[in-house]
Amino acid sequence: MDTLSPTPRPHRPSARRKEARPGELLEAALALFVEKGFAATRVEEVAARAGVSKGTLFLYFPSKEELFKAVVRENASRHLHDAFLEVAEYAGTSAELLHEFIRRWWTQYGGTPAAGLTKLIMSEAANFPDLAQYYQDEVVQPSHELVRRIVQRGIDRGELREVDLTLAAHLIVAPLVQLVTWRFSLAPCCPATLMPDPLALLDMHADMVVRGLRQE
Amino acid sequence: MDTLSPTPRPHRPSARRKEARPGELLEAALALFVEKGFAATRVEEVAARAGVSKGTLFLYFPSKEELFKAVVRENASRHLHDAFLEVAEYAGTSAELLHEFIRRWWTQYGGTPAAGLTKLIMSEAANFPDLAQYYQDEVVQPSHELVRRIVQRGIDRGELREVDLTLAAHLIVAPLVQLVTWRFSLAPCCPATLMPDPLALLDMHADMVVRGLRQE
Amino acid sequence: MDTLSPTPRPHRPSARRKEARPGELLEAALALFVEKGFAATRVEEVAARAGVSKGTLFLYFPSKEELFKAVVRENASRHLHDAFLEVAEYAGTSAELLHEFIRRWWTQYGGTPAAGLTKLIMSEAANFPDLAQYYQDEVVQPSHELVRRIVQRGIDRGELREVDLTLAAHLIVAPLVQLVTWRFSLAPCCPATLMPDPLALLDMHADMVVRGLRQE
Amino acid sequence: MDTLSPTPRPHRPSARRKEARPGELLEAALALFVEKGFAATRVEEVAARAGVSKGTLFLYFPSKEELFKAVVRENASRHLHDAFLEVAEYAGTSAELLHEFIRRWWTQYGGTPAAGLTKLIMSEAANFPDLAQYYQDEVVQPSHELVRRIVQRGIDRGELREVDLTLAAHLIVAPLVQLVTWRFSLAPCCPATLMPDPLALLDMHADMVVRGLRQE
DNA sequence: GATGAATGAGAATTCATTCAT
C-alpha cells in the first residue's frame, strides 16, 4: 500500500528502511524469544529474520539484553487503556459484558503474535526480575483491576453474587493466560486435535463464569 | 546395602545404588532448570547444588540434554496412576469429588517442587519437541482423560449438565496449571500480596466449576 | 581558486585543495593515536574530532593504516633542515650553542603537539616496522648526526673533551625524548606536581652536559 | 635448579603445572603487550605463547584487562626495596655509588625482560589511568626518591654541588628509562649498529653525571 | 568412582570499510 501510493516526498528508501528497522527487529525478536527463550535465541537469528546482518542489530540495540527489554516494553500494555474505557461505558448485562470482554481480549491480544509476550515473561521472569516487576505493575495488576471492576459492576447491579474479587479475577483470567501459554508452548509441537477451538473454549469459559457467579 | 535389602517395590534392583546420587542431581537440575531455563542453567551449578563436581555429573548423564530429559521423565506422571484408581472407586457426590480431586492435586503435585516441571515444559517445549510430545502423551492427555471421567461420571449420575467434555476438562485444568506456572515465574519476583492463598483459590475454583456445570 | 594562485612554495599545486581537509584529519589522528594508541583509536573518533563523517575520512585515506602512515610522514623531520643550517652557521661558544639548541628544540618541537609523534613511534614501532625504519632514517639518525656535529665542533674548538660522539649524542638526546614521552604518557594522568618545569629541566640538562663534556 | 633437586613429594605433574600457569601466562602477556600493545595483542596469542589454550587463560584471569593489570602489578617494584637498603649502607664515594647504582639497575632490571613494563606503561597510561597512577606511586616516585637520596648524600659529604634534587633526579633517570624504551621499541626493528652498547652508555652517563654535579 | 584442569566450539559484540543516496 505504502509503496504504491504516490506521496509528495516519499522518504528515500534507505531512510524509510531505517525507520522501520527497530520495529522489524522487535517483531523478529519477540517471535524467536517466545519460541526458544532468551538464552537459546542467537542475535544472528533475530537479525536474519528481520532481514539484516548481525551488526545492524547492534546499531539499534546496544545489547541482546536491551533488545529483550525493548521487546517487553514494546508489547506490554497495548490495549489495556481502551478496555478500561469500554468497561466504564458498557450498558449491557454482566453476562454480555463478560462474553464481550473475553472475545475482544482474544481478537486484540490473545490471538495475536503479541500474546507471546505472556509466555515469554513466564519463562524469563527469574532471569529478568526487573522486567517481571514491570510486567506485573503495567500489565498484570491493571488487568486484574479491570476484571475486578467488571465483577464489582455485576454485584452492584444485582446480577452477581458477592464474592472475593481478587480470587474471582484470578479465576477469570487464568484460562485466558493458560490459552496463550499453550498457544506458544505445547500447541506448536503437538497434534492440532489437542488444542480445542479457542473461541469455543472462551465462550464456554464466559458461560461457566457467569453461571458460577450469578445471583441465585 | 541398599541393593540387598528386600523392599516392596525396588524400581530395578541393580540400579538402586546408581540412582542414589542421580536423584540429588535430578533434584538440583529440576530446581535450576525451572528457575533459569535450560540454556541459562550451567551444569556446574547443578553439580554444585547437588554437592558433587562437574565431572561427576557426566558420570551419570552423558550430556546436559540427557540430564534434562531425565529430569522430565523422572517427574512426569508420578501420582497419576493412583488418582485414576481413586476416581474409579469414589463413592461421594461430584461436588465432593471435584473438591477432593483439586485439593489432592495441590498437596501431591501443585504445591511440591515437582510442579516446576509444568513451567519447565511450557518454557522449553519448542526446544525439545520430543519431550513436549512425551509430556503431552504421558501427563497432559491422561490428566485430561481423568478430568473428563470425573465430569462424565457427574453427567451419568445426573448431577452435571451435558457439556463438551474436552472443553470442560481444559477449563477445570487451566487454573491449576496457571497456579503452578505463577508459583515458579512471577511469584518469586513480586510482592507476596499479589499471590492469593492457593487453597482458597482452588476451593473457589472447585465451587465455581460445580456451579457452572451442575444440572439445574 | 587556491590551485590557480601562484604562491612562493606551493607543496604541489594540484594537491593544495585536497590537503585542506586531510590536514584536520591528520591533526585529529595524531592527537588520538598518541593518546590511545593505533589499535585503541577508532576511525570514527578521528573523523568526529576533525568534524567530518566516518565516510569522509576514507575519501582521503584508503585505510586506517594509511592514515597512520600519513600521520607519521607528515610530522617527521619538520624543522630538522633548518636546525642543520643554524648549527653550521653558529658563531658562539659550545655552551651557548647547546643551550640554544635545546631551547629551540623545545619551542619548535618538544613543546608542540607534533612531539606526540615521538611517543607514538615508541609505542607502535613493532606493529609498523617499516615506519619505525623510516623514522629511524629520517628523524633519529639526522638528529643524532646534528648533535654529534655540535659536540665535534666543541672538540674542534678546544672547548670540549674528546669523547665517544655516538654515546655523547645519545646522552644529550635522551632527556629530550624522555621529556616528550612523559608529556604524552604519565603526565596527563598524574598530579601536575610530578612534572618539573620543562624549561628549568632543559636548562639544567644543558648545563650538566656542558660541565660533563668540557675540557679541564 | 628446582626441577633437578630431588624433593620428598614432587607435586603431581598437573598440580605443578597448575601452580606455574599464572606465571607462564604473565610472562607471555608481558612480552606480547610490550611488543604489540594491549589492544593489538590477542588473548589467544598470549595463551599460545604460554603453551595453553584460550580457555585456560580465562581460568586464571577473568578478563584481558585483569590480565593486563596483573602483568603490571607483578612486575612493578621488584628490586626497589633492596636498592634502598644498599644505598643507605653504602660506604664509598658518590662517584662509585652512582656507577654502582646504574650498573646494578641494568643487571637487575633494565637488561631483563621485566623492563618491558616501562615501555608498556608509557604506551598504555592513557587507557589505564588507574594503573598509571599505581605505577607512578609504586615505581616512579620511589625511584626518584632513591636517586634524590643519592644526590643528597653526595651534597652532605661535600662531594657534589648543591642542586635542585628533583631536576637532578629526572636527569639521572632519563637516560635509563630512555634506554629500556628503545630496547623495546626501535631497537628490535632497526639495525643493531644504531644501538650503542648499554653498559658503555651507562658508564659514560654515570661519568657525565658525576662531572656535571661535582663540587669544584 | 570422583575430581577439576584443560579444551575449543560457539555466541555476543566491535569496528574498519563499503556504497547507495
Next chain:
DNA sequence: GATGAATGAATTCTCATTCAT
C-alpha cells in the same frame, strides 16, 4: 564531495565436555 546505514570479519569470553590423576 559528503554522509551514515549496513556489513561481516575478527575478537573476547563462556561453558559443555573430556580425561589424566
